Amino acid sequence: MGGLRAGYGPARVLHGIDLAVREGEMVAVLGPNGAGKTTLLRALSGMVRGRGSARLRGTEILGRAPEEIARLGVAHVPEGRGTFAPLTVEENLRIGAHLLPRSHVAGQLRRVLSRFPVLQAHLSQPAGSLSGGEQQMLAVGRALMSRPRLLLLDEPSRGLAPLTTRRLFDVLRAVNLHEGVTMIVVEQNAQLALEFAGRALVMESGRLVLAGEAGRLRPGRRVTSAYLGPRR
Numbered sequence: 001m002g003g004l005r006a007g008y009g010p011a012r013v014l015h016g017i018d019l020a021v022r023e024g025e026m027v028a029v030l031g032p033n034g035a036g037k038t039t040l041l042r043a044l045s046g047m048v049r050g051r052g053s054a055r056l057r058g059t060e061i062l063g064r065a066p067e068e069i070a071r072l073g074v075a076h077v078p079e080g081r082g083t084f085a086p087l088t089v090e091e092n093l094r095i096g097a098h099l100l101p102r103s104h105v106a107g108q109l110r111r112v113l114s115r116f117p118v119l120q121a122h123l124s125q126p127a128g129s130l131s132g133g134e135q136q137m138l139a140v141g142r143a144l145m146s147r148p149r150l151l152l153l154d155e156p157s158r159g160l161a162p163l164t165t166r167r168l169f170d171v172l173r174a175v176n177l178h179e180g181v182t183m184i185v186v187e188q189n190a191q192l193a194l195e196f197a198g199r200a201l202v203m204e205s206g207r208l209v210l211a212g213e214a215g216r217l218r219p220g221r222r223v224t225s226a227y228l229g230p231r232r
């Protein structure tokens, strides 16, 4: 993406983000509250209007409707999950596949369930009856049902117990490595993000202020400790 700008009405939030994400990368986006991390993901999925440029495999996605961007292979798991509580786990997953050819749905459902055995165990239960961690897995599973090339995740660990978070990130890493799904993960838990991601970006006030290989940005290093906060 180049010179990416976005905001809400007259309020400009992103002031020109330049970034190239390689196919198959997992990139973590860190930064303080209000830095514009969520807005960056929203601009990439078409939920807020972005200006400048953001290309997916050479195709410009800015200015397109969210549905069109989804068809190009972008899936967004927003903060707060957004699963449909009264619908069953299976129904939620099938909704995620609405852009797939019908003949591919059953196979994709099997593939997603193999990643998340806990969802298999609760397939016919209402999503609202799942624990917070299971609902987050469902939200990720639903996004994967569309067979995305690029998965955008907004604070997937929020509200989850450490062990559940770790399990979720283990699955994300497996999907990233074995299925080649590119991921951009906004994450408050910097320690975790740096452990799993290959590269990390730090945003502040709508700008990228730091970017580098995750291993070189571990909390505790002088240059990054101000941004990354205390060790968890």
Ligand SMILES: Nc1ncnc2c1ncn2[C@@H]1O[C@H](COP(=O)(O)OP(=O)(O)OP(=O)(O)O)[C@@H](O)[C@H]1O
Pocket: 008, 011, 013, 031, 032, 033, 034, 035, 036, 037, 038, 039, 040
């Ligand atoms: N729907 C909205 N309408 C107007 N302003 C918004 C809206 N959503 C976010 N903002 C503003 O945009 C700025 C960036 O918010 P954003 O949610 O992108 O930051 P963030 O880095 O994701 O922060 P957090 O970690 O708190 O979620 C903030 O000043 C916020 O108040």
